[in-house]
Amino acid sequence: MLDEDGWDALLRARHDGAAPARLDPALDALFAPLLAAPEGEDGCLVLGRLAQTLDGRIATAGGHSQWIGGQGDIRHTHRLRALFDAVLVGAGTVAADDPRLTTREARGPDPVRVVLDPERRLPAHHRVFCGGPPTLLCCAADAPGAEQHGTAEVLRLPRDAGGVSLPALLRALAARGLRRVFVEGGGVTVSRFLAAGLLDRLHLTVAPVILGSGRPAFVLPEAMCIADGMRFGWTVHPLGDDVLFDIPLRRARPGNCA
Numbered sequence: 001m002l003d004e005d006g007w008d009a010l011l012r013a014r015h016d017g018a019a020p021a022r023l024d025p026a027l028d029a030l031f032a033p034l035l036a037a038p039e040g041e042d043g044c045l046v047l048g049r050l051a052q053t054l055d056g057r058i059a060t061a062g063g064h065s066q067w068i069g070g071q072g073d074i075r076h077t078h079r080l081r082a083l084f085d086a087v088l089v090g091a092g093t094v095a096a097d098d099p100r101l102t103t104r105e106a107r108g109p110d111p112v113r114v115v116l117d118p119e120r121r122l123p124a125h126h127r128v129f130c131g132g133p134p135t136l137l138c139c140a141a142d143a144p145g146a147e148q149h150g151t152a153e154v155l156r157l158p159r160d161a162g163g164v165s166l167p168a169l170l171r172a173l174a175a176r177g178l179r180r181v182f183v184e185g186g187g188v189t190v191s192r193f194l195a196a197g198l199l200d201r202l203h204l205t206v207a208p209v210i211l212g213s214g215r216p217a218f219v220l221p222e223a224m225c226i227a228d229g230m231r232f233g234w235t236v237h238p239l240g241d242d243v244l245f246d247i248p249l250r251r252a253r254p255g256n257c258a
Helices: 004-016 025-035 071-083 091-097 166-175 187-195
Strands: 043-055 057-059 086-090 112-116 134-141 153-156 182-186 202-205 235-241 244-248
Touching: 004 025, 004 071, 025 071, 025 235, 043 187, 057 071, 071 182, 071 202, 071 235, 071 244, 086 091, 086 187, 091 112, 091 187, 134 166, 182 187, 182 202
Parallel strands: 043 182, 043 202, 086 112, 086 182, 112 134, 134 153
Antiparallel strands: 043 057, 202 244, 235 244
């Protein structure tokens, strides 16, 4: 999909703030929007990312999800981490997968790791709290606990019905210079950003797997009619045996979330 020379061009573009060179038109269409200047009022460019089965599942009912996507999908995810300032996941993803959220499968800088845990239920033994790249633990302002969680800095945010205010979170990240925000999962967290109209783009990998049960990719309010759903354009890119859909959302939100 992307050779090493093309990847070097993207890393230079990330560093220099210039348009990448040496990419064919399809890859330029996929990656150039991720390096564009943020347009949101919060100062952030926000990318959502999920890998799902053909029948829309991101994990088994018991939470097992490694690995739905193949090696090409894993490498693409690590490259996205290297292109973004911050990678964000929810507490459920940390509890289930204990990820490191680093760029082990791609050359490039590790992003700042951001964990959404409104009630501070995650123990400090998870790998994101035990050294490595800088980590922010984002919790509600009234959550108990100290201002450090393992090696992670605690960032307190206004509480809302979903746990913490996502607009306040993006403003806080932008204030720290973390303007390219990669929302890597899980499904509930990506769905919250989608429902709030806070995703600029979505990268959705579909793997040739049918589970017939398990956890859905998106969790949104019940749609009463088809018009409540969200229609959009997309471009399609091969990722080995998987297929990547690049979807420009431009902060739109589903009709059943308005």
